[in-house]
Amino acid sequence: MGIPRLWEMIKSKKEEFQETLGVPLSDLSGKTLAIDVSGWIVELQSQNHKAPNMHIRNLFFRTLGLLNAGVNLVAVFDGTAPDSKRATLIKRNKGGAGNVDRQQLRDKSKECAEVFKCLGVCCLTSSGEGEALCAFLEQKGKVDGCITSDSDYFCYGGKNVYRNLRKEKMFVVDSYSSVHSDYTHDDFIVFALMIGNDCDMKGTEGIGWKKTDEMIQHLKQLKVPSVLKRVLTWRDNQKLNAIDNKIENKPKKDSHCKHCDHPGTVVSHKSKGCTECDTSSDCNRNSNIRCDCPWHVVKYLEEDYKTELSVRRKALEKPDFPNSEVINEFRNLDKTIPKYLESGSIDAKAVIDCMARFGYTEDVTISSVIHSVILQDLWKKTDETNQMFSPIRIIRECTENRVKCYLVEWDKTGTCFINQRYKNHWTSSDSYEIKVELQLFKSKYPEIVKHFEDQKQSKDKKAPPKKPTKGKRNKDHDSVGQSTSAPPKKSLLESFNKVEKK
Ligand SMILES: [Zn+2]
Ligand SMILES: [Zn+2]
Ligand SMILES: [Zn+2]
Secondary structure, rough: OOOHHHHHHHHHOOOOOOOOEEEHHHHOOOOOEEEEEEHHHHHHHHHOOOOOOHHHHHHHHHHHHHHHHOOOOEEEEOOOOOOOHHHHHHHHHHHHOOOOOOHHHHHHHHHHHHHHEEEEEEEEEEEOHHHHHHHHHHHHHOOOEEEEEEEEEHOOOOOOOEEEEEOOOOOOEEEEEEOOOOOOOHHHHHHHHHOOOEEEEEOOOOOHOOOOHHHHHHHEEEEEEEEHHHHHHHHHHHHHHHHHHHHHOOOOOOOEOOOOOOOHHHHHHHHHHHOOOOOOOOOOOOOOOOOHHHHHHHHHHHHHHHHHHHHHEEEEEEEOOOOHHHHHHHHOOOOOOOOOOOOOOOOOHHHHHHHOOOOOOOHHHHHHHHHHHEEEEEEEEOOOOOOOOOEEEEEEEEEEOEEEEEEEEEOOOOOOOOHHHOOOOOOOEEEEEEEHHHHHHHHHHHHHHHHHHHHHHHHHHHHHOOOOOOOOOOOOOOHHHHHHHOHHHHHHHHHHHHHHOO
């Protein structure tokens, strides 16, 4: 997918592209990220999963992982493939194993959109490639980056990529950014022209990513204002033709002094001095004064232009170089910004029903959904609580993945559909325990935290100072309930019921 060797180049410059492996999703909280959905579908397909609807399961858990971490999402779908890309697609489909054809991709995308919508994730369809719209949204400041494995993203002008989303102990992702890199959007397009891309699989024969990178860096050193513009002039560039000509017809080198590399000999310089070194006897060993004999003039030209000219020569062997379709595709100009990028809330009932249609039992879905509904509510900056669960009290402080958390008891005796419909799924108790990040919970429910802290303090005062109560663990919350009494439950339930009526 994308530019075959671009990741190799980026990975060879870890610092320049700020490679960070295994970033926990919690580090991305507050960001808005675009998801290149077809990337997810293809990725899973190529892993040869035998189970049906793996793309749905995968999407469900990945999306919840991101939402739980407080990441805002925009799911972006492919539109119609650009004509130039059709050839690649045909080729890829013939390749067989693990690849998805466009129709299959469309069907799966539709299914994914159903799940995204139930989860309250904003869905957009690109006019062309999904990653093109993702990059455009980033360029316009609508998103902070994209979750994609497709290196094309940089060629479309995107700068921040999150790839290899995977579950280790928790969900993590590898992040890359071109923000502090020398590579501009146009430089990436040059890379695509040389190395090949989805529009033009072959690229330039005999030119690898290292050579391309070397050329780009070299032209930058020569202070060429735009490497892409320079490359576009290659075919008719008279100046380069002339230089090429001169190099091919390099004059013979007259005798030079091996000490200063200026015309003459060691012996003649020793007795009469050297004009270039401006001496009347002897000369400067290792002089860095440039010699202007005909041979040296061409040699210096060669040093300055060798890399460019050798790449140019190979590129111009291709009659259609530079391929304007590739450039137009990556220039990313014909996109319109959608007016609204608003995300909704998780519709728990819809999610459970939707997942059931794809063969996932309620047991799989329900506890994940509840967890996410509760967390999503905590991430909302406003006072609005359209939640189905209200916190009753904090049971205890704990840590998860080195993050301070509270184990909180949530009311589930209300009349919401989940409690009605899944009464039998629950254990006998009337509440639901869930771990939430300490700071997050505090920002939304400071009064419950205050109550908990007050209780803890008064308990600490009563307790003999030598024995800290910290290590005490109580899994049975009924007994814990006796030790830390709940804050005024009535007001919480009232607000809960208010929501239910809505
Ligand atoms: Zn000399
Ligand atoms: Zn000299
Ligand atoms: Zn010379």
